[in-house]
């Protein structure tokens with residue numbers, strides 16, 4: 560397993576461009592299964608999870624033409640549906656979370672979709688009930704063997720549009736059901752749908768393929784089924800989680816960084832949450848300039864009580880940035896309660912920050928209080944292992960702020976979601992190297 564060796568404690572300077580969005584890429588790549596015609600997608604991040612999903616589609620028989628590491632054409636005109644019954648499929652499908660979204664398109668087009676229990680971050684329970692409840696409402700029957708962690712749906716007649724109220728606004732669940740419903744007969748209404756920008760992007764791409772989806776951007780989606788979809792071209796948005804990661808990195812290291820082409824209209828609460836930590840952000844067109852911060856002071860609520868930052872489904876604050884907000888707060892002035900409502904195992908990495916000298920009380924699996932050090936005491940360098948993608952980047956940010964040499968192990972977690980991160984950070988002046 561590879562490691563990062565980081566000599567931290569020095570400010571960085573320069574411009575950085577966020578990669579294409581990981582979670583959008585995983586959705587729109589799966590959507591290419593809905594048509595036999597070519598679909599070209601650009602601004603795909605060149606990250607491990609995207610490469611694994613592309614390999615999975617190739618194994619299913621999709622013709623894949625790379626134009627660059629970030630642009631591919633997919634043509635799903637000769638799908639080998641029997642591949643779903645192979646051990647190779649079970650192995651590849653289980654390797655990432657995004658693979659679950661092949662089920663909806665395959666069910667809609669070929670009448671069957673299977674998936675082994677998908678991988679992704681081990682950050683707590685990650686149920687698939689919403690996905691399968693939706694497929695069943697569209698007329699599919701449950702198949703597979705949950706005892707073997709292999710789930711499936713099949714139908715012998717075309718899916719039938721219907722009304723459904725989702726139990727929770729699951730992101731991948733909404734994407735999956737949507738991709739099944741576009742080829743169903745009649746009208747499907749999905750209420751309590753996830754509505755984050757990447758779902759909106761998926762809807763726009765599907766409409767450009769001939770689907771008829773309205774209500775985009777809201778939690779009430781209406782889908783008039785069509786009999787077939789055609790090819791299209793699509794460009795992924797900038798990755799908002801990377802944008803947030805770079806804001807936190809800039810503030811804690813006292814750096815002068817401009818995030819170019821940040822996709823500002825699609826960032827939702829992200830700028831305001833970092834401003835609550837006392838961070839100055841200059842938004843200039845689509846760029847975000849973070850000037851060097853000697854200090855930054857966490858706000859209180861209006862009544863003077865301690866700030867809480869918590870996650871919620873969009874348009875709430877994304878859970879994927881709470882670990883980064885937490886690490887950034889360790890060098891702020893003031894205190895904040897971080898409340899991770901969605902996932903129950905995402906905050907345990909704070910032990911490593913405590914070892915580095917951060918003042919944090921882990922109240923319970925969902926909540927941690929950070930008492931900012933206000934740079935009176937820099938974080939100490941450490942050797943640590945990356946437990947999940949966002950905790951991994953948080954540790955990387957902590958290491959870049961710590962005076963001295965830190966080692967981060969298990970960086971495969973970081974590679975799942977951040978494209979060539981050490982090279983891009985070195986261009987900002989970071990002292991970071993990958994050790995095999």
Ligand SMILES: CC(=O)N[C@H]1[C@@H](OP(=O)(O)OP(=O)(O)OC[C@H]2O[C@@H](n3ccc(=O)[nH]c3=O)[C@H](O)[C@@H]2O)O[C@H](CO)[C@@H](O)[C@@H]1O
Pocket residue numbers: 582585656657683684685686727728729730731732872877878879900901902
């Ligand atoms: C590949 C991909 O796109 N992954 C993202 C996707 O995962 P994913 O689609 O797997 O996450 P879900 O939206 O299904 O749910 C995340 C967790 O939150 C819980 N939950 C969900 C909705 C809700 O209203 N209340 C609630 O408690 C679910 O039970 C689950 O435990 O969305 C998550 C939530 O933004 C992100 O962290 C993941 O990065």
Ligand SMILES: C=C(OP(=O)(O)O)C(=O)O
Pocket residue numbers: 581655656657678679680682879948949976
């Ligand atoms: C939780 C995440 O990813 P995944 O859903 O792919 O595990 C994430 O991107 O923070």
